Amino acid sequence: MDKKNELLSPVGSPEAFYAAISNGCNAVYLGLDKFSARAYARNFSLDNLKDYIDYAHLRDVKVFVTMNTILYDEELKEVYNTIDQLAKMNVDAIIVQDLAIINYITNHYKTLEAHASTQIGIDDYHGAKIMKNMGVKRIVFARETPIKTMEEIKKGLGIDIEAFIHGALCVCYSGNCLMSSMIGERSGNRGRCAGCCRQVYTLIDTLNNTNVKTGYLLSMKDLNASSFIKEMKFVDSYKIEGRMKEPLYVASVTNTYRHILDDQKIDSDALNKVFNRTYTKGFMFGENSSNITNIERPNNFGYEIGRVVKVHKNKVWIKLFKKLNKGDQIRIETKNPFEEISIPVLKLFDASFNPCESSDKTVIIYSDEKVDLNAKVYKTKDIKFVEEIEKSLTNKEYKKIIINMEVTGHIGQPLLLKLECQNYKAYAKSDNIIEQAISLPTTKQNIYDQLNKLNNTPYRIGNFIVNLDDKAFIPLKEINELRRKAIANLDSIRLYRKTSLNKPNNIIPQKFDLHRPEISVQVYTQEQYEAAKELEIEHIYYKNFIHRNNPKYIDDDKEILFGGLGSIDYYKDKNKILVSDYSLNVTNYETVAILSSLGVNRITLSQEICKDNINKLIENYFSKYLTYPNLELIVYGRTCLMHSRYCPLKRLNMCGKCKINKYALKDRFATFPITFNSDCTTNIWNSKILNNMDEIQNIIGVNFFRLVFTTETKEETFKIISNFKNSLKNNEKSNSFDKKNHTHGHFFENPL
Incomplete structure (x- = not known):
């Protein structure tokens, strides 16, 4: 394998850190106590991280830190301070979701790389181009992205590509799952996913009121791309998922893929002997929905x-x-x-x-x-397999780095040691001068034996040259001390990196004024569309909506609602009114400003931001940019808990039934409607309808309030829009909130 292709291993604990490096990874990714999408891993702290970074760098292993959660305004200062500290520690890259962090890193640092997390959902050329233009050095593509698409983007843009090759899969497009957040108040976008997809559900036919199938209907198999590595030669980084996994898992999977990448023989059952939910090649290699979930069990299958x-x-x-x-x-x-x-x-x-x-x-x-x-x-x-892997957890060196040594020893002078390693040179000399031997002089073998005591270092001796006077005597302890000094000097030289800074560029957002709030309406049926038109709603999203993932761009409409960053590049200079959807996870004023500066005309806020944070966002935005943001907020409608490439009907050999019947998923507590899109993607909707139509007086500074209609009839759609229009016009409440069937979502409090 080409040396540039790195094996990237997950480390959720110090033990996993050493396990990964001892088994041949080229890079590790880890999280801190905060701002990481795996908040329940043991993680690392700023207090001890520098030691781990140095340990890795001395073994030519890179360290990436994940800061891939959504961020609120009050967290930005702490995040920026954390990035500054990480830069001083010589972290190689930060994996991020929020555009504010990307902008901060690329605007301030030349030597610290920003890597776009899979949470951003990049899966096409246009989205990748936006990332590259923002200064991102590497993209972790959405796991649904076809391998051919990645290769074409690599050829077209030349940007580094990181692809998952092994581990757990999300059934929802990453960064778009609100299920844990909305029904359990633990946000996956804040690193606290409750694992709702690993629970038992019953698929029900709501038209005929019958149960179709009970099982772990959303539980994805684990990705295993070990048979496809040769098709991924263009990939720059092969990524293993698993920061929640134990060190044995990390060691074993890392070791197996290290052997595959190095074209070495492997145990054909090695990946079966670690935790797995059975395996799939994933959508990346064209897996069918009928073979991508294991509905029998959500845990280790064996x-x-x-x-x-x-x-x-x-x-x-x-x-x-x-x-x-x-x-x-x-x-x-x-x-x-x-x-x-x-x-x-x-x-x-x-x-x-x-x-x-x-x-x-x-x-x-x-x-x-x-x-x-x-x-x-x-x-x-497998107890034998476990015992074998456990041997690799004792901080052993996977592959020692060669150092060439040259020793010069003349009587009456200090002993000199010169080390050469890669492109580095280090020197050391003894504290005392060399004396003439009275009886037994020091031999070249004596010197070699002492200098070769490198067990606790990442080095081994390559070329060894000794220039020594015949009757020289050097105490062994002095040779040992010389070795320690020289190695310490070499380590210091190899670890030194000068942090290179950029001159920050100012964000220049578009200028907008506040105006009387307007209504926008998003519909999914022709009847709902007709109801909105009859009520003379100007801003209707129907066929002018571009999904965040697997986008199909359209050019007919003047106003475009888009869910992914690629639309910004595609519609550039096409004279469109661009409205970003909630799926961009906008939760702070800096991200609003960045999107505005990129040409987005109206920005929909995340469904995971409370009213107090919305008000702070508007206040901070105006204070810094002396203009108001042009914001949109969803105040009515079922929340899309999951947008997925997976179709449960296809899994159950019921393809096409979506055109005849209506379906939902039911757990112990609630029923979640499913809608099926023409591209065979699916949407799972909340059992309760979001309704904050009577709460908008709590927010000043939002120009558009959106109503979303999914399963409503034309009559219901007409009535809801009409009532909201009247309440806006008369500045009064509609009293439409139904405690049994409605929810305020996160309007009053952010998720955990």
């Missing part, structure tokens, strides 16, 4: 090793086709798909009932639970 061929009382005979060891953990399937039998193999017997340590034939084990004949048996823990 891998099949045999079948139950006989059961007698508490004895179980298993015919194996893969080895089973004493100390392994297995699970046996039952007739109920939501139940299983998990057994630690404490005792193992062969077919003749003789105790054995391992076997790949027929074995006998004990089970206290009733086991079904012909049941499949899966191994979920």
Whole structure:
């Protein structure tokens, strides 16, 4: 593999950090205590991060810090201060979601790179071009992006590309999931995803009021691109997901992909022996919705090793086709798909009932639970594999760096040591002069043996030259001390980096005035559109809406509602009124200003920002830019909890049924309607309708209030718009809030 292709490993703890480096990664990505999309990982602190960065850099491993959450105004100062500290520590890059952070990094630093997180949702040429123009050095593409699209963008723009090759997948387009936030008040965009997609749901036919299927209908399989690495040669960084995973997982997956990238032989079952939900090649390589979820279970699936061929009382005979060891953990399937039998193999017997340590034939084990004949048996823990991987967790050096040594020793002068490593040179001399030997002079082998004591360093000796007087005597402790000084000098030289600063450019947003609030309406059916037209609504989003992901640009309409950054580049100089949607996750005044400076005419705020933060945003914006932002706020409608490339109907071999029936997902507490788009993407909507139409007097400075209609009839649409028009006109409440069916969302309080 080309040396430029890096293997990027996840580290959510110090133990995982050492595990990744000891198993051959070229770079690691980690989070701090705050502003990271994995808030529940152990993470790192600014107090101790410098030591880890130095450890990595001395081993030619880069360190990327994730700061990929949405940010509120009151957090910006702390974030900028954190970035400044990271720059001084020589962090190689920061992976970011918020445009304000991108702008700060690229505006202030030449040597600190900004990498666009997958949370931004870049998946086409136009979005990538916006990132490059902002100074972003690398893009982590949305995981749904076809590999050919990435390659074309690489050829067209020359920007670094980072692609996920292994690990957990989100069923929703990254950065667009509001399910955890809206139903559990824990925001995935703030690093606190509650894992709603890993729960049991029932697909229901709402038209016929029937249950279709119960299972883990949204639980994605894990990505495994190990068979496609050769098709990804153009990729600059191969990324493993897993900052929440244990060190053993990080070590094993890193080691396996290191061998693949280096064209070395691997254990064909290596990736099956670590945590997995079964595997998929992912949408990146054209996976079908029918094969991308594991609806049977949301956790470790293991891998099949045999079948139950006989059961007698508490004895179980298993015919194996893969080895089973004493100390392994297995699970046996039952007739109920939501139940299983998990057994630690404490005792193992062969077919003749003789105790054995391992076997790949027929074995006998004990089970206290009733086991079904012909049941499949899966191994979920391989004790031999675990023991082998554990050996790599002891801070061993994966590949030592060669240093050339030249020693000069003349009687009456200090002993001199010169080190050469890569393009660096370091020197050291002994504190005392060399004396003439009385009996046994120091030999070249004596010097080599002491200088070769490099076990606690990342180095090994390459060329070794000694210029030594024949009768010179040098105490061994002085040679050891000389080695320590020279290595310390070399480390210091290799770690030195001068932070290079940019001269900041000022953001120049468009000038807007406040005006009497207007109504905008977003509809999904022709009947809803007709209701809005009959009420003379000027700003209607219907067929003039460009999705954030998988965009299909249109040119017919004057006003365009867009969900992804690519539209800004596509519609540049086309004389359109551009309205950014909530999916851009705008939660602070700096991001508003950046979008405005890029040509966006109206900016819809995130659905994860409360009224107090909205008011602060407007106040801070005016204070800095002496103009008002042109904002839009959604005040009515079902919130889209997930926009997904995955279709549950296709998974259940029901493709096309969406044109006949209506469907929803139901959990223990609520029912979530599903709508199906012409491009076979799906939208899952909140069970409750957002309704803040009577709360708008709490906000001064928003020019447009949007009403969103999804499952409403024409009559319902007409009535809601009409009532809101009247309440705006008369500056009075409509009293339309229904406590049972409506929600205020995060209007009064930000999510966690």
